[in-house]
Amino acid sequence: MIAPRDEAPKDAAAQAGQTVDPAEVARFDKLADSWWDPNGPMRPLHQINPLRLAYIRDAVAAHFGRSIRAPKPLSGLALLDIGAGGGLLAEPLARLGADVTGLEPAAGMAAAARRHAEESGLSIDYRTETIEAVAARGERFDVVTAMEVVEHVADVAVFVKAACAVAGQDGIVILSTLNRTLRSFALAIVGAEYLLRWLPRGTHDWEKFVTPDELTEAVAAAGFTVNDRKGVVYNPLSASWRLSGDLGVNYMLTATR
């Protein structure tokens, strides 16, 4: 049986106030080389990317009063992408004009991301340090994104607190993750990892998934207010992703002070 969350044992890293999980880092390091292959193991991430980018762009543009029709709607905004991976999100956001910093704890992955950005002619500051280290230094960003990261961290509350802390007074925080429901177990683990082989097995640990209410609570505890929550659903007929009111599997949320 699955233990209730508050009884789940916390590992050493979480006890030391660090939310990066070393086992997760090792797992992602192995994926570095194939991250940018649209038909490789990260294919679903490539496919969902336009929808996520549109959500982030629209939320940020609305918050800072920018026009999404402008050639570089995010120009001049300092953006921190936590869990940047190979840079699938960081590169497009840099093209939209943001000054992007990417945190990627897996060193092999960060190196691959740096190489790719250079090839693409983009200037992105990839760092292997933790969000807690950034927060402790008092650095501030206009936009903080953490897409599909919350379900990989050792302690959600500590992580969300640090993410909100680095968003300045007028900052905006955007998170996406997987809900802990029977449906997400069926779709994300059994479906995506085992049946469809969309993702490498072991990519996700269902017990670490976070419900929207748990995440909203963690955001509130960090002094932020959630303004928007949207589900992300897959339509197998059109092979496309869209936004929905159904938060049952994958969802995104936006928070400001």
Place this chain on the structure above:
Amino acid sequence: MPMTDVTIAGGGIVGLSLAMALRRGAGLSVQVIDPLPAGKDIGRASAVAAGAQRMLAELGVWDAIAPAAQPVSRMVVTDSRLSDPVRQAFITFDGAIAPDEPFAYIIENAVVTNALRDAAHAAGVVSAATAVKGFATRGAGVDLTLADGSRQRTALLVAADGARSALRSYAGIPWSGHDYDQSGIVATVAHERPHDGCAVQHFLPPGPFARLPLTGNRSSIVWTERRADAEALLALDADDVVDELERRFGLDLGRLTLETELRAFPLGVGMARRFVGDRFALVGDAAHLVHPLAGLGLNLGLRDVAVLAEAIVDHARLGLPPGDATVLERYQRARRFDTLTLGIATDGLNRLFSNDRLPFRLARDLGLGIVDRMPGLKNFFIREAAGVVGAVPRLMRGEPL
């Protein structure tokens, strides 16, 4: 090496309109490469359906084209033999999809190409009179080797280089299709009396013969013959050619004179197995070839352009580069089914009509007769042919990208 956003091989109507759509839609850097930028259009005309006309207007070139665009007021289809003294019309389409918007115009290809070339030049599209000799994907771009020896880099390479696309074979994309034992002969003819905007399609036993009205007392003809007969026709003296032409065209518009020489090209049907590759896309005839009998080839090609440009521009506004796999998948998903359906339909029509056996004649005359007597169905065909139904891309609705 600096990287061009989109490089288009092929400076015909399809390639140039894609260049214009991307310049206007998202200000991308665009280069058009064509070894023979002028000269392929002599004697050729196209039906430009309503959706394509709206698109040309949105691209800012319609005003330059309009004076040379002949609206089609009526379309008549006959099924006849050369010996028939009177060709009975089996179906008539009256051509308006909305008041003041005819379902198609007939325009000489050169008029459209010239208007697009001028507009593309003014909009900052770079053009190079050379050819792509080879390409290879490396990282986030494609390395190009050009015939003039230079090397370039682009984020997306688009092949708009026609049915015998060299780039398609460099990319190793297979082509499924077959040649008809038919040639299409094109020419511009002048006649003594006005055509009143009436387009005529005679289904003659060797293949369809189309009279497409041009501005003035002129028509463009698309004349299908068995391949061997076409070669013989091209070898005839000018007077004999006109005699043969009049037997098919009819004398209802008076005597004919040739304004251009006859030009023949082999006819076929086919479709590329894939429309996209790694940072590579096929558009227009490079992706699909249909029989010219329905006059839809150019409209299909422009629809490719409208869909691809929309995908590129939408993704550019999300910071995604033109060669991103999600852009190309969206384009391929939207275009392949559509194209396959039309390819099969025109192939079927051609096989059904290029035939003199009685059962075939009865079947098609019955079919056309039924369509002619059902206004709803006929209207469906007109709107379908005009390209204004279904999931219409923004440019074909006359909206900006």
